[in-house]
Amino acid sequence: MPRARQRQKGLKPFPEISDSQFRPLSANDSLAVATPSREAYLVCALRLPKDASTGAELSLSELERLVHSASGEVVDAMIVRLRAVDPAFYLTRGKVQQLKACAEAFELTGIVFDKDFSPVQVRNLTDEIGTRIIGRTELILDIFARRAHTHEGKLQVELAQLQYVLPRLIGKGFAMSRLGGGIGTRGPGETKLEMDRRRIADRIAFLKRELAAIRRHRDTQRRQRLRHEVTTVALLGYTNAGKSTLLNVLTTANVPTADQLFATLDPTARRAILPDRRIAVFTDTVGFIHDLPASLIAAFKATLEEVLYADLLVHVVDASSPTLEREIQTTEEILHELNVAEKPILRVYNKIDRGLVGTAAHLLQTATVPSVAISALYRIGIRDLLEEVARLTRPPLVRCELVLPPDGYALLSRLHDQAHVLATEYSDTGIRVDAEIKASRLAEWESYRVMHGEALEPPNAQKK
Numbered sequence: 001m002p003r004a005r006q007r008q009k010g011l012k013p014f015p016e017i018s019d020s021q022f023r024p025l026s027a028n029d030s031l032a033v034a035t036p037s038r039e040a041y042l043v044c045a046l047r048l049p050k051d052a053s054t055g056a057e058l059s060l061s062e063l064e065r066l067v068h069s070a071s072g073e074v075v076d077a078m079i080v081r082l083r084a085v086d087p088a089f090y091l092t093r094g095k096v097q098q099l100k101a102c103a104e105a106f107e108l109t110g111i112v113f114d115k116d117f118s119p120v121q122v123r124n125l126t127d128e129i130g131t132r133i134i135g136r137t138e139l140i141l142d143i144f145a146r147r148a149h150t151h152e153g154k155l156q157v158e159l160a161q162l163q164y165v166l167p168r169l170i171g172k173g174f175a176m177s178r179l180g181g182g183i184g185t186r187g188p189g190e191t192k193l194e195m196d197r198r199r200i201a202d203r204i205a206f207l208k209r210e211l212a213a214i215r216r217h218r219d220t221q222r223r224q225r226l227r228h229e230v231t232t233v234a235l236l237g238y239t240n241a242g243k244s245t246l247l248n249v250l251t252t253a254n255v256p257t258a259d260q261l262f263a264t265l266d267p268t269a270r271r272a273i274l275p276d277r278r279i280a281v282f283t284d285t286v287g288f289i290h291d292l293p294a295s296l297i298a299a300f301k302a303t304l305e306e307v308l309y310a311d312l313l314v315h316v317v318d319a320s321s322p323t324l325e326r327e328i329q330t331t332e333e334i335l336h337e338l339n340v341a342e343k344p345i346l347r348v349y350n351k352i353d354r355g356l357v358g359t360a361a362h363l364l365q366t367a368t369v370p371s372v373a374i375s376a377l378y379r380i381g382i383r384d385l386l387e388e389v390a391r392l393t394r395p396p397l398v399r400c401e402l403v404l405p406p407d408g409y410a411l412l413s414r415l416h417d418q419a420h421v422l423a424t425e426y427s428d429t430g431i432r433v434d435a436e437i438k439a440s441r442l443a444e445w446e447s448y449r450v451m452h453g454e455a456l457e458p459p460n461a462q463k464k
């Protein structure tokens with residue numbers, strides 16, 4: 001008998017747990033769960049006749065990369081074409097038997113699909129095939145659970161997992177609860193399996209309260225930045241586009257980067273000096289992916305708020321990706337969902353060291369949004385990028401003439417801090433200054449302002 005079957009046979013049925021044994025998770029609980037050393041997965045792209053004929057291979061390669069990012073090993077990949085959906089299994093019985101044979105032959109830890117099944121379908125498939133059945137959302141949630149390091153990140157991932165789990169609870173547990181570790185068992189893990197609906201709902205409410213408190217703290221920090229008029233720039237885009245690599249080049253952030261999907265989860269903000277010597281804070285955000293689970297977007301809204309309040313969005317794209325257009329579109333859709341599509345955007349075509357050809361070259365030539373081409377890894381085009389950031393975030397200036405009192409040197413010094421002083425003329429009647437002042441600071445200087453032409457023509461002279 002294949003070993004995979006023996007392993008499952010040895011597992012005890014999921015125990016009934018009484019209410020008194022429940023203990024809500026606390027923020028300090030370890031989320032780690034023991035996992036088998038080798039995790040072998042089969043990845044499957046499901047295609048119905050209505051699905052576009054192309055895209056299955058791309059979907060498979062993305063699934064493979066996601067499994068690798070979850071430290072799983074992909075032993076085989078297949079496209080499963082279906083004529084219709086079987087409500088009980090989604091797949092036809094014939095396909096289910098094929099997958100069962102495959103699971104036994106490869107001793108699979110699980111089968112990963114590029115869609116999410118209904119809870120009943122998951123239970124039926126698990127029972128029939130005898131291995132873990134993993135949907136795309138569960139896979140992504142698993143990666144997020146691995147990557148969450150900060151307190152906030154962990155809370156957000158747990159919230160997303162519980163929000164995903166809650167409507168999918170069937171009976172007293174999950175179909176998948178009977179099979180060992182691996183993808184889908186990290187994060188709140190086994191403990192989550194023991195929670196009933198009410199307890200999950202309580203925990204969700206607790207997590208939301210905790211996150212709201214963190215958010216208030218973030219609001220305070222943001223207000224401080226606003227008060228000090230610090231320019232804020234959010235780096236965002238598809239996962240693996242090179243956002244963290246770029247942040248490290250622009251600042252001294254030292255954020256870990258990796259050729260993995262969702263390498264970054266926790267936002268990092270670092271200062272950099274722009275070419276016009278203004279200070280800007282750059283924030284690296286969680287990467288996007290197409291069909292990002294709604295529960296994840298909801299849970300990460302607080303983190304993504306950095307994007308909402310940024311003065312400029314820097315949309316980093318991997319110019320060498322074969323799915324570049326879809327990646328740009330996905331990012332734009334998510335920005336739309338976040339209601340920030342109207343913000344100034346700079347599109348950065350990264351990884352041009354691999355050659356700027358095909359779609360990327362065409363998009364750059366016909367760009368309707370400000371765009372630059374760079375290589376973050378080889379530091380190509382970084383100066384141009386910073387010039388563009390400076391140009392797009394430059395506060396509007398108003399040219400005006402002021403007359404300060406003859407002894408107004410302190411005022412003049414303050415003006416130098418806030419404005420671009422073009423000329424100064426000292427006389428017995430006062431210090432005459434020609435300056436470009438930030439529109440936001442104009443009100444402070446209104447009483448010293450000389451309206452152009454005011455001395456030559458009285459205000460009503462023009463009406464005559």
Ligand SMILES: Nc1nc2c(ncn2[C@@H]2O[C@H](COP(=O)(O)OP(=O)(O)OP(=O)(O)O)[C@@H](O)[C@H]2O)c(=O)[nH]1
Pocket residue numbers: 238239240241242243244245246256257258259260261262263264265286287288350351352353354374375376377378
């Ligand atoms: N060839 C090349 N590779 C790059 C460039 N910029 C980044 N990379 C590589 O692309 C991979 C992903 O880079 P990251 O900076 O981690 O990407 P990210 O956008 O932060 O990804 P997530 O955090 O997963 O969303 C890494 O292996 C980088 O070394 C570049 O300009 N050229």
Ligand SMILES: [Mg+2]
Pocket residue numbers: 243244245256257263264284
């Ligand atoms: Mg990153």
